[in-house]
Amino acid sequence: MHVTHLSLADFRSYARAEVPLDPGVTAFVGPNGQGKTNLVEAVGYLATLGSHRVSSDAPLVRMGAERAVVRAAVRQGDRQQLVELELNPGRANRARINRSSQVRPRDVLGIVRTVLFAPEDLALVKGDPGERRRFLDELVTARSPRMAGVRSDYERVLKQRNTLLKSAAMARRHGGRSMDLSTLDVWDQHLARAGAELLAQRLDLIATLLPLADKAYEQLAPGGGPLGLAYRCSAGEPVDSGAARSREELYEVLLQALAQVRKQEIERGVTLVGPHRDDVLLRLGELPAKGYASHGESWSYALALRLASYELLRAEGSEPVLILDDVFAELDARRRERLAELVAPGEQVLVTAAVDDDVPGVLAGARFGVSGGEVTRL
Ligand SMILES: Nc1ncnc2c1ncn2[C@@H]1O[C@H](COP(=O)(O)OP(=O)(O)O)[C@@H](O)[C@H]1O
């Protein structure tokens, strides 16, 4: 698929922007702070309902404005669709498809598909477990948009269960009556149900992603691998990827783990087991990448994970838009050339760079200048 037109209103620094786009490579070039990333961030938002830079919507709405609108015309084969999201921080966001009446925002998932490379990706390797969970869950949702519903169920159950645990912890501390634990049993089941679904999808993703990431790493940094991805489950097992586990098995694993930590949970007032506490251990050769890999190796690792995501999504459905936000300036000449060659054949590639020289030669294509809030075709 590719985007044929991007339209913004009160998104980030843009009061308005209208950007016609073609398939192939398009580069947005201009000095720092002019709004290049803001443009591609908007495209990424349509694909994930989130930003790669911030965790809440508020900064995405132009300072002083009440709401932002991001709209894109999307072509997939012969089919043309229009998707629109209205961001209302503090209230529910709204969505429309083809100008028809409203749908839930999560119903637009799957229409715009992206794989976004950005300097922030280094945190996939060096950062906290939350970064890797977000990577997995975004990809799980891109593969299967119905997972957005499962994720939001899980979040909701987790929040309510935590509230219950917190009041139990309070009651305990203040010598109040102990809680009726049968209520907690019900929440355990809800948590384990949604958790098992998410866990199954994450494990399947990791098993599918590993050979692709390994191949991509070999192309970027020959002889540097192999990569290993091991799922670290707060419920104790399953640890290594590849082990296909049924949802029912995972449900039992989670329920048992919850039963085991219940006493601690009531003491601490928080849910200690579940996908929200898991991590993926990234290995490079025999060593963990985090804490051991060099800066360059960490970069190659992050790029390999993104390239693998791209291969996976295009193999399983319509080809995603590749977005490369300011990444070439971060790489040495060799990695820069390799990456450029690997992404160049993409159906649509959107690149941002401060100067023309940062865009490798194989990515010749359309150019827009971005300066002073104006986006101009060069
Ligand atoms: N919500 C917002 N309202 C107004 N301006 C914003 C908002 N968010 C970011 N900006 C401005 O956008 C600019 C950054 O744009 P960005 O796309 O990141 O630049 P670059 O061209 O370097 O990629 C900054 O000057 C920042 O002040």
Ligand SMILES: [Mg+2]
């Ligand atoms: Mg930028």
